Amino acid sequence: DGGITQSPKYLFRKEGQNVTLSCEQNLNHDAMYWYRQDPGQGLRLIYYSQIVNDFQKGDIAEGYSVSREKKESFPLTVTSAQKNPTAFYLCASSFGLAGGYEQYFGPGTRLTVT
Amino acid sequence: AQKVTQAQTEISVVEKEDVTLDCVYETRDTTYYLFWYKQPPSGELVFLIRRNSFDEQNEISGRYSWNFQKSTSSFNFTITASQVVDSAVYFCALSEAQRGGSEKLVFGKGTKLTVNP
Numbered sequence: 001d002g003g004i005t006q007s008p009k010y011l012f013r014k015e016g017q018n019v020t021l022s023c024e025q026n027l028n029h030d031a032m033y034w035y036r037q038d039p040g041q042g043l044r045l046i047y048y049s050q051i052v053n054d055f056q057k058g059d060i061a062e063g064y065s066v067s068r069e070k071k072e073s074f075p076l077t078v079t080s081a082q083k084n085p086t087a088f089y090l091c092a093s094s095f096g097l098a099g100g101y102e103q104y105f106g107p108g109t110r111l112t113v114t
Numbered sequence: 115a116q117k118v119t120q121a122q123t124e125i126s127v128v129e130k131e132d133v134t135l136d137c138v139y140e141t142r143d144t145t146y147y148l149f150w151y152k153q154p155p156s157g158e159l160v161f162l163i164r165r166n167s168f169d170e171q172n173e174i175s176g177r178y179s180w181n182f183q184k185s186t187s188s189f190n191f192t193i194t195a196s197q198v199v200d201s202a203v204y205f206c207a208l209s210e211a212q213r214g215g216s217e218k219l220v221f222g223k224g225t226k227l228t229v230n231p
Contacts, residue, residue, distance in 0.1 A: 042221035100147030100209050105159040
């Protein structure tokens, strides 16, 4: 089955530690995205990538980093510089970054930092 | 800047009632796309519909229907004869053009719909 995989579903970390969230897709999509969702809020864009080895900052990129070494994979690292890392993180992909393509979402990772 | 407003934070209905979720958007683009997504308690967003700015025809899919009106910058979503399984958070989103031709989605804050048996 085609889709987007995010692991793990729940992640717990101590403050000051970096943590990497994985995102894999087998939809053959070129574009991939990372969003953050806080309670009662919409989704806010962290980073996005149109092609391998290229990515752009979204609206709230500070304290996060990404890589895009393979078309299928777009891992997100939450660094210790992110002031409020506890949130629900969603990865998405689409055929392209233009033309109004719908985005398909993974199941999300709920990160708790204490 | 582009913006999406979902004024209804939470709605509660009884099963079989009809319910309309409102979405108002702001954009300066002449070409844009509007979307609705459903987020059930499991957390994963599910794509429901995409509409481009040149197509104002209403759309119906089973119990779901969408009313797009450019004159009022609205893209409202109606569920007919609601069911408990419709309970979820629903997001309206607008594509926003970026420099270089790419686009990104701007999401509203969502409307939490609870359908009670």
